[in-house]
Amino acid sequence: MKVLSLYQERDTIIHKVDPISKILYIIISIAIPIIMPYKTIGLVCMGVSIVLLLIAKVFKKVIPLVSFSMIILLSIIIIQGLFNDSNKTAAFRIGSIVFYKEGLLFALEICIRVINILCAFAILVLTTKPSDLIESLVRRGLSPKIGYVLSSVLQIIPQMSSTMATITDAQRSRGMETEGKLKVRIKAFVPLIGPVVMNSLINTRERAMALEVRAFNSKANKTYLNEEQNNSYNKAIKLILVILFIFVVAWRILI
Amino acid sequence: MKKIIVENLKYKYPLTDELALKGISFDVEKGEFIGIVGKNLSGKSTLCQALVGLVPHFYKGGYGGKVIVDGLEVSKSEISELSQKVGIVFQNPFTQVTSCKLTVYEEIAFGLENMGISREEMRKRIDDSLKLLDIYKFKDRNPFDLSGGQMQRMAIASIIAMRPEIIVLDEPTSQLDPKGSEEVFKAIQNLSKKGMTVIMVEHKMEKIAKYSDRVMILNDGEIVDFDIPQKIFSRGDLDKYCVSAPAFTKICKGLGIKSKATGLYPITIDEAYDLVVNYNE
Numbered sequence: 001m002k003v004l005s006l007y008q009e010r011d012t013i014i015h016k017v018d019p020i021s022k023i024l025y026i027i028i029s030i031a032i033p034i035i036m037p038y039k040t041i042g043l044v045c046m047g048v049s050i051v052l053l054l055i056a057k058v059f060k061k062v063i064p065l066v067s068f069s070m071i072i073l074l075s076i077i078i079i080q081g082l083f084n085d086s087n088k089t090a091a092f093r094i095g096s097i098v099f100y101k102e103g104l105l106f107a108l109e110i111c112i113r114v115i116n117i118l119c120a121f122a123i124l125v126l127t128t129k130p131s132d133l134i135e136s137l138v139r140r141g142l143s144p145k146i147g148y149v150l151s152s153v154l155q156i157i158p159q160m161s162s163t164m165a166t167i168t169d170a171q172r173s174r175g176m177e178t179e180g181k182l183k184v185r186i187k188a189f190v191p192l193i194g195p196v197v198m199n200s201l202i203n204t205r206e207r208a209m210a211l212e213v214r215a216f217n218s219k220a221n222k223t224y225l226n227e228e229q230n231n232s233y234n235k236a237i238k239l240i241l242v243i244l245f246i247f248v249v250a251w252r253i254l255i
Numbered sequence: 256m257k258k259i260i261v262e263n264l265k266y267k268y269p270l271t272d273e274l275a276l277k278g279i280s281f282d283v284e285k286g287e288f289i290g291i292v293g294k295n296l297s298g299k300s301t302l303c304q305a306l307v308g309l310v311p312h313f314y315k316g317g318y319g320g321k322v323i324v325d326g327l328e329v330s331k332s333e334i335s336e337l338s339q340k341v342g343i344v345f346q347n348p349f350t351q352v353t354s355c356k357l358t359v360y361e362e363i364a365f366g367l368e369n370m371g372i373s374r375e376e377m378r379k380r381i382d383d384s385l386k387l388l389d390i391y392k393f394k395d396r397n398p399f400d401l402s403g404g405q406m407q408r409m410a411i412a413s414i415i416a417m418r419p420e421i422i423v424l425d426e427p428t429s430q431l432d433p434k435g436s437e438e439v440f441k442a443i444q445n446l447s448k449k450g451m452t453v454i455m456v457e458h459k460m461e462k463i464a465k466y467s468d469r470v471m472i473l474n475d476g477e478i479v480d481f482d483i484p485q486k487i488f489s490r491g492d493l494d495k496y497c498v499s500a501p502a503f504t505k506i507c508k509g510l511g512i513k514s515k516a517t518g519l520y521p522i523t524i525d526e527a528y529d530l531v532v533n534y535n536e
Contacts, residue, residue: 100299110263131357151355159354159399206350209309213343214353214366214413217333
């Protein structure tokens with residue numbers, strides 16, 4: 001069964017860290033380079049994220065994510081290198097096009113930040129089961145209804161695409177052409193999408209009833225089957241992150 | 256002790272002109288196994304949903320009369336409150352999967368989490384209900400990867416885990432093979448013997464005849480008859496309500512073999528066998 005998620009099943013120390021610590025890590029590793037605007041700090045944060053990804057054995061999965069954003073980063077490098085306001089000293093030239101040092105450095109800073117953000121989010125997304133993440137948010141006061149919507153979407157979308165495949169087969173077996181020229185495909189679209197939408201509406205009503213009778217709207221305090229991963233080790237991580245953050249802020253105010 | 260009391264229940268779905276239930280009254284004792292039969296659109300599902308509060312709370316619409324389930328008046332209670340007394344299993348197993356859980360085990364835990372059951376108790380109940388319906392071996396599978404029959408058992412298990420005092424089953428074995436549905440019926444009969452009140456809508460007459468204590472025939476939103484299965488299936492006008500008697504009853508009707516003590520036709524193979532043997536002696 002396909003589930004809409006990038007989660008990679010591995011047995012590493014990073015996978016055992018609770019989702020809230022990872023969220024905290026994202027916030028802090030994004031905030032620190034902004035508070036301390038030095039390239040070295042940005043590089044350190046990026047380096048830490050990459051090391052964590054390597055420990056979690058998911059670094060390979062990050063490469064496509066980063067290379068996807070390369071298109072945007074390249075355009076930033078070109079535009080800043082050519083047209084930044086403070087451009088004075090020429091760095092190098094390709095033919096008659098001159099790249100300037102100031103713009104390139106500025107672009108480098110943006111690139112470091114973007115890759116840093118990507119890596120930090122990748123730690124969360126690649127090493128945390130979506131259901132665990134949502135459950136820990138619900139434990140911390142997110143409405144169970146919103147939690148349900150978030151986690152059911154991940155399973156219902158693949159369900160709907162398999163319904164779509166069934167309906168396509170059914171319509172084809174009755175002689176409808178679904179492949180070929182654009183005109184044929186557009187004509188086939190309505191009889192395909194109609195049943196999928198109707199089907200989902202009916203299913204939604206029945207599912208709503210099924211949830212109702214399983215006390216979804218109960219006012220009792222919710223309990224959880226899975227124990228929360230809130231051992232001292234996770235508490236220590238959070239504490240270290242917070243102390244680090246306070247330290248950085250204090251440093252910034254004092255100096 | 257009366258578990259369910261229905262008094263002159265009338266109900267009309269929104270945007271319709273005709274009553275779906277036209278003044279139904281009956282009551283059910285604790286631990287009884289009740290079968291409900293009748294043709295399509297006779298109001299069976301509506302009646303089931305009226306017992307758990309989906310009618311009128313979920314659908315709204317016009318409501319009259321009174322339904323009292325285990326001391327709670329349905330029209331004045333909330334569905335979540337009622338769901339701890341009465342559980343319902345619907346026909347379509349696919350739409351009963353919550354779709355927010357990744358394993359069968361967690362899926363069954365869903366209702367218990369909402370009720371606020373402690374973790375140890377939850378594990379105990381889930382294990383019990385998985386074993387009762389013989390799906391313990393699938394506990395780590397994704398709910399959507401199960402076959403129709405397995406999913407149907409999971410739907411029943413997830414209601415049974417909530418330990419309601421009354422369970423309403425609306426064609427719970429539609430996706431099961433004969434062996435599977437026999438197993439499910441046996442499991443439910445066990446629960447019924449332990450004191451759970453069972454209300455079941457089913458088209459498999461042999462099963463209804465074998466397991467029910469009383470059978471209700473519904474037709475166009477009205478109760479035609481509500482009595483022990485022998486009396487129900489001995490009626491001569493079953494065809495009028497699109498109900499067919501079990502095969503054994505039909506054969507004995509054809510041959511005119513009746514029980515001498517009660518004057519009724521047999522409804523199970525064992526009863527039929529005894530009578531035929533006696534008849535030929």
